Amino acid sequence: xxxxxxxxxxxxxxEGRISILNCDYTNSMFDYFLWYKKYPAxxxxxxxxxSSIKDKNEDGRFTVFLNKSAKHLSLHIVPSQPGDSAVYxxxxxxxxxxxxxxxxxxxxxxxxxxx
Amino acid sequence: DAGITQSPRHKVTETGTPVTxxxxxxxxxxxxxxxxxxxxxxxxLIHYSYGVKDTDKGEVSDGYSVSRSKTEDFLLxxxxxxxxxxSVYFCAIxxxxxxxxxxxGQGTRLTVV
Numbered sequence: 001x002x003x004x005x006x007x008x009x010x011x012x013x014x015e016g017r018i019s020i021l022n023c024d025y026t027n028s029m030f031d032y033f034l035w036y037k038k039y040p041a042x043x044x045x046x047x048x049x050x051s052s053i054k055d056k057n058e059d060g061r062f063t064v065f066l067n068k069s070a071k072h073l074s075l076h077i078v079p080s081q082p083g084d085s086a087v088y089x090x091x092x093x094x095x096x097x098x099x100x101x102x103x104x105x106x107x108x109x110x111x112x113x114x115x
Numbered sequence: 116d117a118g119i120t121q122s123p124r125h126k127v128t129e130t131g132t133p134v135t136x137x138x139x140x141x142x143x144x145x146x147x148x149x150x151x152x153x154x155x156x157x158x159x160l161i162h163y164s165y166g167v168k169d170t171d172k173g174e175v176s177d178g179y180s181v182s183r184s185k186t187e188d189f190l191l192x193x194x195x196x197x198x199x200x201x202s203v204y205f206c207a208i209x210x211x212x213x214x215x216x217x218x219x220g221q222g223t224r225l226t227v228v
Contacts, residue, residue: 101146103148103158104160105157107156
């Protein structure tokens with residue numbers, strides 16, 4: 001039972017354009033969401049997060065949007081750069097229940113930014 | 116970068132042999148986690164620790180055990196390795212329990228033949 005889903009295994013965009021990575025979740029107890037970026041042969045690194053009390057959080061070129069009613073979040077990267085090419089993981093945690101305090105990850109989306 | 120070291124970085128072992136992976140942190144964070152990464156599954160939690168000698172199971176704990184005798188070290192043991200445990204293993208640490216950002220090690224690639 002995949003509680004966090006990233007339905008697009010890969011995404012290819014041109015340098016300078018917008019990259020939009022999507023994530024859906026099923027557990028209504030999730031209240032904190034994170035995006036991680038992973039380069040080959042390295043561990044994931046934290047990128048940006050959002051609490052369920054917000055619908056948007058911005059950090060430089062990265063913006064995360066949360067639609068609680070749709071149980072959907074997205075990561076926007078503008079403008080995209082070749083160095084953004086990596087695997088992006090969406091993750092979620094809950095304030096109570098069996099998912100309390102633990103991160104549940106999606107399957108990941110491979111982003112390729114072409115020069 | 117958070118001070119997390121995983122060892123070994125690569126290991127090939129035979130089916131049925133015991134294997135121990137080590138995670139060492141220098142951040143004095145209370146919470147430590149072991150994940151495995153497999154294609155199509157993302158990262159899945161194996162076990163976690165919320166203090167010295169305090170551990171609990173994650174979603175894919177069968178075939179794995181852990182120990183934490185010191186704040187800085189979290190060991191993952193495969194008592195009898197199987198081919199299904201071929202994977203990349205990541206250790207992570209976090210300062211707070213409430214699912215806030217965790218910092219990951221560089222990973223251990225384990226191959227069971």
